Amino acid sequence: MKYLDEFRNGETAQKLVAEIRRTVTRPWSIMEVCGGQTHSIIRHGIDQILPDEIELLHGPGCPVCVTPLEIIDQAFAIAARPNVIFCSFGDMLRVPGSHGDLFSVKSQGADVRIVYSPLDALNLAKQEPDREVVFFAIGFETTAPANAMAVKLAHSQGVDNFSVLVSHVLVPPAIEAIMNSPTNRVQAFLAAGHVCSVMGYWQYPELSERHQVPIVVTGFEPLDILDGIRHAVIQLEAGRACVENPFHRVVAFEGNQSAQQLINEVFEVCDRSWRGIGNIPNSGFRLRDHFTKYDATSRFNVTTTTTSVTSPCRSGEVLQGTLKPHECEAFGTTCTPRTPLGATMVSSEGACAAYYNYGRLIDIETQA
Amino acid sequence: MNSPESAYFKGSNCPIPLQDYPQIVMGHGSGGKLSADLVEHLFLPAFRNDCLNQLGDSAVVEVGSHRLAFSTDSYVVRPLFFPNANIGDLAVNGTINDLAMSGAHPLFLSASFILEEGFAMESLATIVQTMSAAAKRAGVQIVTGDTKVVDRGHGDGCYINTSGIGVVPAGVQIAASRAQPGDAILVSGTIADHGMAIMSVREGLEFEAPIKSDTAALHGLVESILNVCPETHVLRDPTRGGIASSLNEIATASGIGVALKDSAIPVNPVVRSACELLGLDPLFVANEGKLIAIVPADKAEDVLSAMHQHELGQQAAIIGHVTSDHPNLVVSRTTLGASRIVSMQIGEQLPRIC
Numbered sequence: 001m002k003y004l005d006e007f008r009n010g011e012t013a014q015k016l017v018a019e020i021r022r023t024v025t026r027p028w029s030i031m032e033v034c035g036g037q038t039h040s041i042i043r044h045g046i047d048q049i050l051p052d053e054i055e056l057l058h059g060p061g062c063p064v065c066v067t068p069l070e071i072i073d074q075a076f077a078i079a080a081r082p083n084v085i086f087c088s089f090g091d092m093l094r095v096p097g098s099h100g101d102l103f104s105v106k107s108q109g110a111d112v113r114i115v116y117s118p119l120d121a122l123n124l125a126k127q128e129p130d131r132e133v134v135f136f137a138i139g140f141e142t143t144a145p146a147n148a149m150a151v152k153l154a155h156s157q158g159v160d161n162f163s164v165l166v167s168h169v170l171v172p173p174a175i176e177a178i179m180n181s182p183t184n185r186v187q188a189f190l191a192a193g194h195v196c197s198v199m200g201y202w203q204y205p206e207l208s209e210r211h212q213v214p215i216v217v218t219g220f221e222p223l224d225i226l227d228g229i230r231h232a233v234i235q236l237e238a239g240r241a242c243v244e245n246p247f248h249r250v251v252a253f254e255g256n257q258s259a260q261q262l263i264n265e266v267f268e269v270c271d272r273s274w275r276g277i278g279n280i281p282n283s284g285f286r287l288r289d290h291f292t293k294y295d296a297t298s299r300f301n302v303t304t305t306t307t308s309v310t311s312p313c314r315s316g317e318v319l320q321g322t323l324k325p326h327e328c329e330a331f332g333t334t335c336t337p338r339t340p341l342g343a344t345m346v347s348s349e350g351a352c353a354a355y356y357n358y359g360r361l362i363d364i365e366t367q368a
Numbered sequence: 369m370n371s372p373e374s375a376y377f378k379g380s381n382c383p384i385p386l387q388d389y390p391q392i393v394m395g396h397g398s399g400g401k402l403s404a405d406l407v408e409h410l411f412l413p414a415f416r417n418d419c420l421n422q423l424g425d426s427a428v429v430e431v432g433s434h435r436l437a438f439s440t441d442s443y444v445v446r447p448l449f450f451p452n453a454n455i456g457d458l459a460v461n462g463t464i465n466d467l468a469m470s471g472a473h474p475l476f477l478s479a480s481f482i483l484e485e486g487f488a489m490e491s492l493a494t495i496v497q498t499m500s501a502a503a504k505r506a507g508v509q510i511v512t513g514d515t516k517v518v519d520r521g522h523g524d525g526c527y528i529n530t531s532g533i534g535v536v537p538a539g540v541q542i543a544a545s546r547a548q549p550g551d552a553i554l555v556s557g558t559i560a561d562h563g564m565a566i567m568s569v570r571e572g573l574e575f576e577a578p579i580k581s582d583t584a585a586l587h588g589l590v591e592s593i594l595n596v597c598p599e600t601h602v603l604r605d606p607t608r609g610g611i612a613s614s615l616n617e618i619a620t621a622s623g624i625g626v627a628l629k630d631s632a633i634p635v636n637p638v639v640r641s642a643c644e645l646l647g648l649d650p651l652f653v654a655n656e657g658k659l660i661a662i663v664p665a666d667k668a669e670d671v672l673s674a675m676h677q678h679e680l681g682q683q684a685a686i687i688g689h690v691t692s693d694h695p696n697l698v699v700s701r702t703t704l705g706a707s708r709i710v711s712m713q714i715g716e717q718l719p720r721i722c
Contacts, residue, residue, distance in 0.1 A: 045706020359709025
């Protein structure tokens with residue numbers, strides 16, 4: 001992998017910051033949509049070097065964080081079945097359900113495995129024809145093509161012991177929901193570069209126009225993020241609101257069309273409940289009727305699982321950018337990565353975990 | 369409070385951190401916070417004594433006029449064979465390194481094998497030959513051992529435990545609690561090689577160039593360091609949990625702050641790419657042939673050049689210093705000139721989704 005150092009160069013970063021500083025005349029609140037961007041901002045300390053006028057609000061783009069409790073509980077119920085091999089991305093294993101996390105389910109004897117791709121789970125199903133292999137298909141549009149591919153291949157290859165527990169969510173309806181919220185403070189968005197690499201950004205001009213909000217397609221490296229902020233600030237200061245794509249080395253307007261085609265073939269848009277936020281219309285994917293036989297919820301009949309929410313977790317406010325992680329009374333006290341109350345404290349893309357792990361509760365200066 | 373688990377938490381044990389986990393989870397073996405909880409709240413209260421309380425990589429005990437370093441470690445790596453090495457190298461080098469981190473000259477090892485029914489004799493022979501070669505290279509003898517076989521399905525082929533004894537030279541006082549504000553912090557080479565080598569094989573990931581484990585016996589390098597700086601304060605081999613966990617342990621044990629500079633920490637570019645790809649932080653990834661040395665600032669350059677002259681320290685670097693500014697915290701300066709806290713990992717580092 002090249003380009004790591006180039007997009008983390010301290011001198012170029014200072015030049016970008018200087019330009020932002022020269023441009024900005026008053027306070028602006030900009031939301032980075034994706035949790036990967038939040039992580040990068042906190043890890044590299046981008047928020048520390050920006051002028052005080054710029055406030056970064058951390059968005060809902062953490063797939064682990066927004067997966068609703070009932071789906072996580074369904075996952076645990078399926079994973080606990082004796083004949084099941086439950087496959088998940090690693091990030092999901094420590095997310096608390098109503099009762100413990102997947103690591104706990106595993107320690108009680110469930111066969112829970114970390115995979116890097118849904119195709120690994122599909123291969124496992126072929127190797128273990130007498131077991132039921134279930135893949136936890138969560139994520140935004142970024143992971144949807146691979147998940148669609150796994151289901152399509154299972155279908156064409158007749159791998160009947162494979163199924164998926166789907167909890168896919170979509171970015172544009174989330175942006176819409178945030179803009180429609182009465183408590184909204186977001187004045188510009190940094191759109192999630194990885195999602196746009198799949199979906200393009202053809203859905204954004206209408207959103208930007210209707211809500212008069214700048215949307216800048218932004219990558220994940222420090223210089224990408226600073227450049228995204230620079231574009232947003234220039235628009236805000238000029239009173240403009242349009243869609244820009246400084247992340248053009250990766251993202252094209254129309255996106256990856258064969259990936260979109262694959263998604264459309266396997267999934268259809270549905271309403272989704274987002275953990276901490278609630279139901280957002282047309283904000284998710286479910287399997288099309290043609291593929292329902294690969295739907296783990298019906299195969300294992302877990303749709304009636306009851307959940308119990310007693311936690312004081314305020315991740316919904318964090319995910320909508322109305323509360324900073326360290327402003328939550330549970331942050332760092334009753335809620336830590338070791339004893340998380342919500343998924344935002346667990347996932348590497350969760351804002352609370354980023355704040356906790358990189359020490360954003362403590363004001364420190366070093367001269368290393 | 370009448371459940372069988374709660375019986376564990378009586379007496380001097382602090383119950384809170386362990387009661388969150390009525391069962392052992394994988395994170396308890398990760399070398400991070402959960403492992404530390406087990407040690408602090410279960411093992412230490414039960415076994416407490418002056419030697420154990422030091423929580424060094426090895427215990428240093430006085431026998432007559434000699435000071436002996438004594439250490440034990442179990443090896444449960446999967447897969448057993450990986451680029452550049454196998455579990456046998458780890459079992460010999462790992463325990464030698466635990467001894468060396470007390471400044472000890474390692475002398476004798478034990479080797480216990482827990483073998484799974486059905487394990488290939490040829491694989492065992494390869495592992496044993498590897499151990500023999502590694503011991504010979506390091507100048508230590510394997511003087512006692514044990515073999516047990518467990519039923520098929522009750523082990524991962526082969527587990528190995530080794531214990532070791534070494535002699536600590538007179539005048540050498542190395543402990544995690546001895547870091548002083550102003551001290552320089554050095555690392556003996558590129559970090560995260562071993563952990564990523566294991567992961568690349570375990571997960572079938574292929575990179576531009578194969579990532580090799582860095583497993584090596586470090587006592588020779590330690591001798592080179594002690595030759596130029598017998599007053600070395602701390603040595604640590606950052607295995608599980610990586611340099612982040614080791615530095616956090618040192619910060620806590622010494623009650624000091626650690627100030628790092630991201631750009632000064634040597635990472636092989638292929639390893640760095642692999643970490644980026646999987647969303648892992650190299651600071652938390654295991655090493656098996658690297659050490660952290662904390663020495664008085666005026667000796668830093670001497671120690672650095674002594675390391676550079678040793679074959680296992682050619683990429684050594686000064687990565688930061690000890691400070692009194694933020695006790696118990698490890699803080700790193702990012703390439704952008706901002707700072708971040710490098711906290712202790714909770715359990716296992718988990719690959720991200722996208």
